[in-house]
Amino acid sequence: MSLSVIEPANLQKFNLLVGENYDLKLTQSIQNLVAEKCKKTPNFTHFIDIFYELMQSKVEPPLESIWVYSALTFRSRNLTNDNPLDRLSAARDLFQLISACSGSCNSSKSIALLAPVVFEVYKVVVELKGRHLGSKREKKVFREVKSLVDVILGFISVCCCDTSNGKRNVSEVTDLNLIVSFKDLVSLWMEKSESFKSFLPLVNDEICREGSERVCDVNYLAGMVIVEVFLLKLCLSFGVGMAGVDLEKDLTSWAVSSITGFQNVFFFETLVRMLLEPTLPVTSLLSSEHGVLLKKVLYDAVILVEYSFLNPESAVDLPVELMKSLAMTRLIVTHEAIELLREDGDQKKAISYASAFSSSKLPSQIIKWITNQIGMDEKERSLVSSPKALLKWLLSLENQGIRAFDDKILKSRAKLAVDNSKTDYEYQSSKVKRNEASGDLLFYIDNKGEDEDEEDEEMNESMSAAFVAAAHSMKLPKNGGRKRKEMGSAGNKKKIKYPKHDLSDNHGSTREGFSSVSNEDLSSESEVDDPISDEDAEAVEQ
Secondary structure, X not given: OOOOOOOOOOOOOOOOOOHHHHHHHHHHHHHHHHHHHOOOOOOOHHHHHHHXXXXXXXXOOOHHHHHHHHHHHHHOOOOOOOXXXXXXXXXXXXXXXXXXXXXXXXHHHHHHOOHHHHHHHHHHHHHHHHHOOOOHHHHXXXXXXXXXXXXXXXXXXXXXXXXXXXXXXXXXXXXXXXXXXXXXXXXXOOOOOOOHHHHOOOOOHHHHHHHHHOOOEHHHHHHHHHHHHHXXXXXXXXXXXXXXXXXXXXXXXXXXXXXXXXXXXXXXHHHHHHOOOXXXXXXXXXXXXXXXXXXXXXXXXXXXXXXXXXXXXXXXXXXXXHHHHHHHHHXXXXXXXXXXXXXXXXXXXXXXXXXHHHHOOXXXXXXXXXXXHHOOOHHHOOOOOOHHHXXXXXXXXXXXXOOOOOOHHHHHHHHHHHHHOOOOOOOOHHHOOHHHOOOOOOOEXXXXXXXXXXXXXXXHHHHHHHHHHHHOOOOOXXXXXXXOOOOOXXXXXXXXXXXXXXXXXXXXXXXXXXXXXXXXXXXXXXXXXXXXXXXXXXXXXX
């Protein structure tokens, strides 16, 4: 039985609920619902009418009303079957219901509402991974899971491409704090035996804890949801086709294209923060070996690419504190990545990371913030040649009583990173020999969203030239190109490039289209680029 919006049979004309009256009724109704859930034999029937009214009383309903109404409708299905195909069908129906109810909502809220859908899909994937995909039926479920994940990614991409007054509406900065406790909302989706952390299984503990302890901002929740779907897509690409270097290149290319398409600072900030942890929260989906490879892919996507949406001029509407925290986190992540590569003996990639850092806008961005804060002439500060040198300078300012790190945790992490590192690693790109460059790496500057006038074009060319000069003659192995059906004949050799996808050119289909999509549509081929296609997987199986 598919889920749909249930209109109460005897619903009278809606009361006028505005302002504080609406917030009070919503808060009290959720508290009553949570209390009812704690009973031995709870009865949620009459709550459906209440939350339907709350959802219909506003042109753009608050997240809480849609989420609770969807949870009650989903629970009314009484799904007790452990069949993965049935559970996947239930998750698909839930996606349809939520996307239909959020048609009038802004992009951040529409994405954040998908958290329970991702939660349900994740549980199906974990179960499938435990079964090792032995039968044809289980392989079919796996393909349908990938298809549903692609559809969710497509929905998110459309949300990120929504425009308002001619500008991309990727991270609304209006007051989007939740009215009620995030923990109370999450509890409605959980069984008594499940913990709060399990609701966001692909986000690390610290980020989950912050979401449960502070007033949750819908923008941050949307960022976490995008990260989860992003990681889920990458995890599903392992073990079904290519392996090793080819898989790493393919996943890196897809990751960069997706980040470029989303252009969501809250998503990127969450992703970078997760790279501070020793391991990613994907142990239930990937082997330790694949987990290490996935982290390498994310390091490349985060460090080697200069994304235009992170430039100060592109983020003027975002809080300065957010952008500064993100910049400091990127700095620490880059330093730690270089140190890890040096420990592993991969000097070539360590050089490429150092070169990407020194050629990017990140060092000058951080220095400008600090010099403006303390009144120092930015020109007096010599060129920083490595992440470690910049971290040392920032920590020395802290020792002088100048606040460089707004976050105490980041400050402690920076100090620990510098203390644990080896001798100074000062990189001079001019000293790198042509044959020392890694043949597997290409630098890329994302110019998406920037004007295409001559001045910008000249600037972009000069910046790209800086990366090319650092990389020198980096090129792929002769057999590095991947063969696809739509590509040329066998033997064609192509470099992996990070394509500049302009999703804004393809957002003619609105989010409303997702709400009316059928089950057959969701199971069909998705338009989202798949790093490992089903055809590839079937070819390997044969």
